Amino acid sequence: MHRPLFEQDHEDFRSLARSFLEKEFAPHADEWTAAGLVPKEAYRRAGEQGLLGTAVPTEYGGGGVDDFRFPYVLMEEAAKLGAPLGGIPVHLFVTTPYYLRLCTAEQAARWLPGIASGETMTSIAMSEPGTGSDLAGIRTTAVRDGDHYVLNGAKTFITGGINAGLVIVAARTSTEADNRRAGLSLIVVEDGTPGFSRGRKLEKLGVRATDTAELFFDDVRVPVANRLGDEGRAFxxxxxxxxxxxxxxxxxxxxxxxxxxxxxxxxxxxxxxxxxxxxxxxxxxxxxxxxxxxxxxxxxxxxxxxxxxxxxxxxxxxxxxxxxxxxxxxxxxxxxxxxxxxxxxxxxxxxxxxxxxxxxxxxxxxxxxxxxxxxxxxxxxx
Ligand SMILES: Cc1cc2nc3c(=O)[nH]c(=O)nc-3n(C[C@H](O)[C@H](O)[C@H](O)COP(=O)(O)OP(=O)(O)OC[C@H]3O[C@@H](n4cnc5c(N)ncnc54)[C@H](O)[C@@H]3O)c2cc1C
CATH class of the missing domain: 1.20.140.10 (Butyryl-CoA Dehydrogenase, subunit A, domain 3)
Incomplete structure (x- = not known):
């Protein structure tokens, strides 16, 4: 049946995405599946083509059009070619919206250029070994200490977790005995922060060209300036x-x-x-x-x-x-x-x-x- 969803801009983007993926991603499907991840360099090349920052405002190097149909088209073309996208779907559909909606001006200037260029891939860490479906059961803590939070806990099944430069961590900043949904905050942890480590790249049944990881936080000091949005409103x-x-x-x-x-x-x-x-x-x-x-x-x-x-x-x-x-x-x-x-x-x-x-x-x-x-x-x- 005719699909009225897409317009000329999306079809132009489709052609660009297809020719890029055909040359740069599809030929590497077996190699990346065996390696268990898409290499960082491939994300950078996708960023250079404008495939990763369509929703990011132009002043930060993006396309300035926050439209679900662009990444939708990208996924259609990748599937036709059998080209693995690794952490790209999570980066585009899942994490970028948090940065666009919640970043302060200072955070936007710091993070959005890398998000648009593919220099900085992103992940989101909600699930923990003890809680997945029940988000309010998150136990990772972020305790305020002056201008920092100190994070402790473990996350699991995190898509793109091995290659991520920025991870949004859902952590508990306070506890209310009668309301488990209150007291959760989103803290952005940057690659290389002392105490932040990545565990195993998990061996999965499928989606094998995407890195899925355990992440550990051991007294990780993160500036309060890295909190996304208000404290306690993460749920x-x-x-x-x-x-x-x-x-x-x-x-x-x-x-x-x-x-x-x-x-x-x-x-x-x-x-x-x-x-x-x-x-x-x-x-x-x-x-x-x-x-x-x-x-x-x-x-x-x-x-x-x-x-x-x-x-x-x-x-x-x-x-x-x-x-x-x-x-x-x-x-x-x-x-x-x-x-x-x-x-x-x-x-x-x-x-x-x-x-x-x-x-x-x-x-x-x-x-x-x-x-x-x-x-x-x-x-x-x-
Ligand atoms: C490949 C992969 C990638 C992932 N990527 C990410 C990521 O990037 N970030 C992230 O935070 N998480 C990620 N996850 C985690 C994923 O979202 C969770 O695995 C999922 O939400 C289920 O949680 P769980 O594994 O703890 O299962 P459980 O919550 O333990 O559920 C086990 C079973 O119980 C059922 N169940 C649970 N509660 C109820 C209920 N109230 N009523 C009826 N049935 C119930 C479930 O449906 C399921 O069948 C990923 C997982 C996988 C496998």
């Missing part, structure tokens, strides 16, 4: 940005589902079974027809939600519905696509196997499907 900031984060995961789900269907159509056309093409069986046609229909429904829902976001009307429950539907649809689609590949669908050298492994996490991170259902049920006053 509010985090929950208000989670809608965008969830739409980003839905984008990821939809573009990867598209890639799975396209790869599978190519495969069933050329695979010979019982003296003819696999595509001639009604079962093959039906499985792909179901997948295509679910993909289309997911994409229409997502595009509609992006329009709502752009109009400033996207509610938390809307974002939850979109993430739930798109990620669950992706799971069903990639599963069928693996089935149609037979044994080859189980071999790591086939792209469908990577797409299958990568898909599993979209139902878990950024709030699991169960948490999405809780949010939706709450909107029904249940």
């Amino acid at each position: 509010e900031y985090l929950t208000s940005n989670l809608g965008v984060e969830r739409l980003q995961i839905a984008v990821n789900a939809v573009v990867q589902a598209r890639a799975a269907i396209d790869r599978t159509i190519d495969y069933v056309r050329q695979r010979e079974v019982f003296g003819g093409s696999l595509s001639r069986f009604q079962n093959t046609k039906f499985m792909l027809a179901e997948s295509e229909t679910e993909f289309e429904a997911a994409q229409v829902l997502l595009d509609r939600a992006v329009e709502e976001l752009l109009a400033g009307r996207l509610e938390a429950a809307d974002a939850a519905k979109v993430k739930l539907f798109c990620s669950e649809a992706q799971g069903r689609i990639v599963d069928r696509c693996v089935q149609l590949h037979g044994g080859y669908g189980y071999m790591l050298e086939y792209e469908i196997t990577r797409l299958y492994a990568d898909a599993r996490v979209t139902r878990i991170y950024g709030g699991s499907s169960e948490i999405m259902k809780l949010i939706i049920a709450k909107s029904l006053a249940l």
Whole structure:
């Protein structure tokens, strides 16, 4: 179906992104998957092309247009090419909005140029070994000591954590026994700060070209000037940005589902079974027809939600519905696509196997499907 979402500017950006990714990212997919990360130099090159700072104001070296559709287009093109993006989606959709919304003028001048140029990649550290879904359970502490906070604690599963130059750490600055949501603050920890260390680069089932890390904070002294926003308001900031984060995961789900269907159509056309093409069986046609229909429904829902976001009307429950539907649809689609590949669908050298492994996490991170259902049920006053 025709998609009214994108305009000429987005299509121009699409061409730029595609030719850049084709030359600079796609050829390195195997190498970066084996290394478990996208190298810093590749991020710098993406920054030079203007791919990382579209939303950053022009005075800080960005494109000055805060529009979800630019990174959406970038992810579509990367998925078509099978090009790993590493920490870029989190940098663009998840962390940059915090800096744009909460930085003081002094912080903006200090951090935004590097964020736009790709010199400084960014991560956000909410999850801890003991708490993920339950954000209010964060135990990392930031205790005020004069002009500094002293951070202690551990974070885990942090996307881009190995290569990040700046990490937004959600930490507890005070404790109220009867309100666990109060007393959380966002503190930006810079690479090289004494006491801040990175643990293992975690070995994952999928998304293997993205570094995912444990981070440790051992008496880390961070200037109060590195706090984003007001002290004690992090829970509010985090929950208000989670809608965008969830739409980003839905984008990821939809573009990867598209890639799975396209790869599978190519495969069933050329695979010979019982003296003819696999595509001639009604079962093959039906499985792909179901997948295509679910993909289309997911994409229409997502595009509609992006329009709502752009109009400033996207509610938390809307974002939850979109993430739930798109990620669950992706799971069903990639599963069928693996089935149609037979044994080859189980071999790591086939792209469908990577797409299958990568898909599993979209139902878990950024709030699991169960948490999405809780949010939706709450909107029904249940
Ligand atoms: C690859 C990857 C990248 C990630 N990147 C980041 C990152 O950059 N920054 C960051 O902060 N975090 C990140 N995460 C963490 C991610 O957001 C959490 O893993 C996720 O929120 C789930 O938390 P958990 O792992 O602690 O699971 P748990 O909260 O322990 O959940 C376990 C199970 O219990 C279910 N459950 C929990 N609560 C309820 C409930 N109330 N009702 C019903 N069921 C419930 C869950 O749905 C799940 O099925 C990442 C995770 C992964 C795997």
